Amino acid sequence: MFDRMREIVIAIVKDLKIRESNCPVGARVGVVSYSSSTRYLIRFSDFRSKELLLQELKALSYQRAASRRDTGASMRFVARNAFKRTLQGANMRKVAVFFSHGQTADPNSFNTAVLEYSALEILPVVIAFNNITQLHRSFAMDDSGQFQVLHIPSKGDYTLFLQGLQLCTLCYDKCKPNAACKRTRRSLPPWEYVDTAFILDNSQAMNPGEFEKLKGFLSSALDAFEVSSEPTVSSVGDRVAVVSHAAPAFKPQAQQPLAKKEFDLVTYGKTQSMKRHIRESLRQLGGEAALGHAIQWTINNVFSASPNPRKHKALIIVSAGETSSWDKEVLKKASLRAKCQGYALLVLSLGPKYNGTELEDLASRPVEQHLIQLGRIHKPELEYALRFLKPFLYLLRSGINSYPPAELRTKCNKVTSQKPRYTSRSLSLI
Structure with missing residues (x-):
């Protein structure tokens, strides 16, 4: 099998124009081998x-590996290392071709890799010598139809397969695409809709310029949803809410509001109306972060108050730093209770100041699929998060992950036997 893989790689390279200078014309080629680990060849x-x-x-010669293959881990290695220093440009294309002839050892790592490839705009192609169901299911997260699994027989001619790979992937001209390379966007089952609340950190940790960039990100993020035109009475379509926290007057047990409801799940039936609210009405609060209180407040006052709940529920939490010291214990309990109630918690961490342990405890499992850490609040970083969001929503809709995961069942049995003490103005978790 190794000889056939090497033969196919050589055939691919023979038809490529190789870059021979610093002039950005032609392809650069790298090769890695992988099992449970990956190394450069x-x-x-x-x-x-x-x-x-x-x-x-x-x-190149064959070297036997004693461990099981982990295609997802290898994909992530290639994305984070091989493509780390690639030139940018409108015509620059990043393509990773993997060979596989068996199931991956860790399906979760493959799903994570697909999320990251979407966010990094790397096109993966898997040349498989047998039918691998997991690959098709994970690649369906990419609705553009560009992520491909090519089934090539372990014996016989593979010329036609490689012609399609060359024409429609490696040498694809997006300005003048060949008619044979027509791509059909994948569609989602119409019944798999989500209720989602964005919980925004409007604290003093973010400066006004960064807050404006966050508003732009939030407005663009709405395009990832199929917003219901009749969110109150219809069970068709996604519903989105936005909640701000870090009100300057709020303290534990005080009588001030915990958070500000920008709009709830049934306020708007059009994406443009939501974007107008974000553009014209969303203001920075500038107080102290109280994320734990905001999570439970959102569940009680947004989700529980809305009719016709969707099958899937998500909290997308935007954090600009640690929560306040007086909120930390509440955050631990509120996030655990939310997970046990079936919510998916996707965390977007912005800026250089953060508590890594706090973020990992907050995010749903697996953490790699539910935590995005951006070192700067700049357009390229926020665009990465936007490209991550759409396949993440597919992963949520598909039911591939369990919410809560099996590892939390013991804790959740204890949590569900207790009830939080709260009012609409204050909150105290047992």
């Missing part, structure tokens, strides 16, 4: 001559 920078590259490829 050829780096992008190793060869600027097709002849030398082909010689090196022909000299």
Whole structure:
């Protein structure tokens, strides 16, 4: 099987124009091998001559691995290392071709890789020598139809398969696409809708310029949803709410509001109306972060108060730093209770100041699929989060992950036997 893989790689490279200088024309080629770990065989920078590259490829030899393959882990290695320093540009395309002839050891890692490839705009192609159901299911997270699984027989001619790969992936011209490369966007089952609340950190940790960028991100994020035109009476369509927290006057047990409801799940039936509210009415509060209180307040006053609940529920939490010291215990209990109630908690951490342990405890499991840490509140970083969001919503709709996961069942049995003490103005969790 190794010889056939090497033969296909050589055939692919023979038809490529290889970049031979610093001029950004042509392809750079790297090769890795993987099992449960991944290692370089050829780096992008190793060869600027097709002849030398082909010689090196022909000299590659098989090395047996004792561990099971983890395709997802290898994909993440390639994304974070091999593609780490690639040139940017409108015509720059990043394509990763993987060979597989068996099931991956960890399906979760493959799902995580697909989320990250969508966010990083890397196109993965898996050349499979047998039918791998997991790959098809995970690649369905990409609704553009660009993520591909190519089934090539372990014996016989593969020329037609490679022609399609060359024409429609490696050498695809998005300005003048070949008619044979028509891509059909994948559609979701119409009944898998979500109720989602964005919980925004409007605290003093974010400066006014960063807050304006956050508003732009939030407005763009709404495009990932199929918003219900009749959110109160219809069971068709997604519903979205936005809640701000960090009110300057709020303290534990005080009589001031816990959070500000910008709009709830049934306020608007049009995405444009939500965007107008964000643009014209969303203001920075500038107080101290109280995320734990905000989570439970949102569940009690937004989700529980809305008719016709959707099958899936998500809290998308935007954090600009640690929650307040007086909120930390409440945050632990409120986030656990939310997970046990079936909510998916996706956490977007903005800026350099954060508590890694707090964020990991807050996010749903697996953490890699539910925690996005951005070091800066800049447009490229926020665009990464936007590209992550759409396949994440597919993952949520599909039911691939369990909410709550099996590892929380013991804790959840204890939590559901207790009831939080709260009012609409104050909150105290047992």
